[in-house]
Structures are given as structure tokens and as C-alpha cells.
Amino acid sequence: MEIISVIGMLLTLAGLFVPSLISNHSSRKAEFRKQSAPLLEKLLSEIDAIEGGSSPFRLISDADFYQLLPYAPGRRRKALNKAYASYLDAHSIAITKHWHDENPSDGAIFFPASFILTNPNEVLEKMQFLKTELSR
Structure with a gap:
């Protein structure tokens, strides 16, 4: 009889605290998703450009990233920092060539600021870590 009343009391206490814990967790997660959406959009834009054959500029700044950290x-945070370091590394290992060097023309068409990556798979692989963390 005593065990049943203790179990009932524990269930009552759990019923008081568990919903608020779940609510707090989901609201923090929603806020993180809201804050990470612009960074994810920029990252996906870079990934699309690389998959399309061009070399994009780095769109996510340190300031953008550090504004996101308080919401994580x-x-x-540790995983995000590692993922961002991998993103920065992706840009540092990118080997670019001028488009005209890879696709010479007869001189009629020339794109002075068009660059392509010669190692897109390596760069994309390193960017995937940040994509994963921002998509959670």
C-alpha cells in the first residue's frame, strides 16, 4: 500500500515537471532553427554554386556564425564550432582556376571574374558538416 502511494506521488510530480521541460526544449530548438535559417540558406547557395561548377565567395561571416552560438x-556549441571550422577549411583548401583556362574560347567571350573549383568533392565534403549541424 505504501509503495503504491509513493509511485502515485512520483507520477504526480513527474506530471508537473515533464511537460514544462519538453516545452522549454522545443521552444529552444525552434528558436535555434529560426536563427540558423539565414546561415543555412547562405550555405546551400554556396553548395549549389559549387555543384553548378563555379567557385563562390564565402558567404557566412564570423559575425553571422557568432550571432548564432547563443541560441545553440x-x-x-562544440559540434557547431567544429562544423564551422570545417566550413572555413573547405574554403581554404579550395583550388580555383579561371574559367577561361579550363574552357578556352576564340576570344569572343571572356568572363574576367569567373572561377571554377578543381576539387569540388573535397570542398563539398567539408561543408556537409555545417549543413548537418544547421539542419538539426
């Missing part, structure tokens, strides 16, 4: 849960 403590454990996720």
Missing part, C-alpha cells in the same frame, strides 16, 4: 544548446 551547450552541447551543440
